[in-house]
Amino acid sequence: MAAQKVSKVTKKELAAPDEFQESMGKLVEIFRLYGAWVGAGAALIVVGIVGGVLLSRLGDSRAIDRSSAFLKAAAPLAAQPNLKEEPDAEARKKADADEQNRARQALEALDKFLASNAKSDLAGAAQLSKGAAAMKAGDAAAAATAWKAYLGANATSPFAWLAWEAYGIASDQAGNRAEAEKAFGEQAKAESGLARANAFLHLGDLYNPGAKVRPDDASDTAKAAEFYQKGVDALNGPVDHMPGPQLVTRKTLEERLQTVR
DSSP states (O other): OGGGGGGGOOHHHHHSHHHHHHHHHHHHHHHHHTTOOOTTOHHHHHIIIIIHHHHHHOOSHHHHHHHHHHHHHHHHHHOOOOOOSSOOHHHHHHHHHHHHHHHHHHHHHHHHHHHHHTTSTTHHHHHHHHHHHHHHTTOHHHHHHHHHHHHHHOTTOTTHHHHHHHHHHHHHHTTOHHHHHHHHHHHTTSSOHHHHHHHHHHHHHHHOGGGOSSTTOOOOHHHHHHHHHHHHHHTOSOGGGOOHHHHHHHHHHHHHHHHTO
16 A cells, blocks of 8 residues: 555656655555554665656666666565465475575675765665664674664654654664663654554653563663553544554553553
């Protein structure tokens, strides 16, 4: 459903950089609302949107060549495993290994792309994609480094809140809870109520003893409850008229809240 929205970007929106970034930010929000966000895979959304639009937006041959090189470098991230409806354990294991190999290929290609295009308009998208590739390759620390680099250069980007969420997830998985909490705190400043609610869900999970990433992680049920309640409040309104994604997030927050009371 979300993919169909791409065709609705108008020529007027493509004409001015500010308008372009604003419209793309709104489009990413639509992807987020309808479930295309899959943890640290935010960059894949940006690859599809930014890459596809840039190819039609940039006119000179060098820019088109650069866009093509970026899309080629990021292409392994978009490949889907060829699995049966109910794959056995061996097939799943092979698919996971193949995905990690593709991610490593993408990492190498994106590093080469960034080495010669560090100051191009596509450097940010390449950093986002590099973070996704590192995460798929099983290197959360490298993913966090890539997303932090993106945020350092694109703090006001309409994609920044997505990168903060991805950076927080990667930091937590890499064992850096302080950075994870900081990242989700930044995400909680987003204009979108759903983005804020998900940020508070992440923050609550950091302190929920039942949602630990590692057995020795510190927990604090009072803090967890406080964050979950803030998430519920971010989605305040008539439940009967609440869109599906917001309703699911709110119900999740309410259920989490019950576990720590």
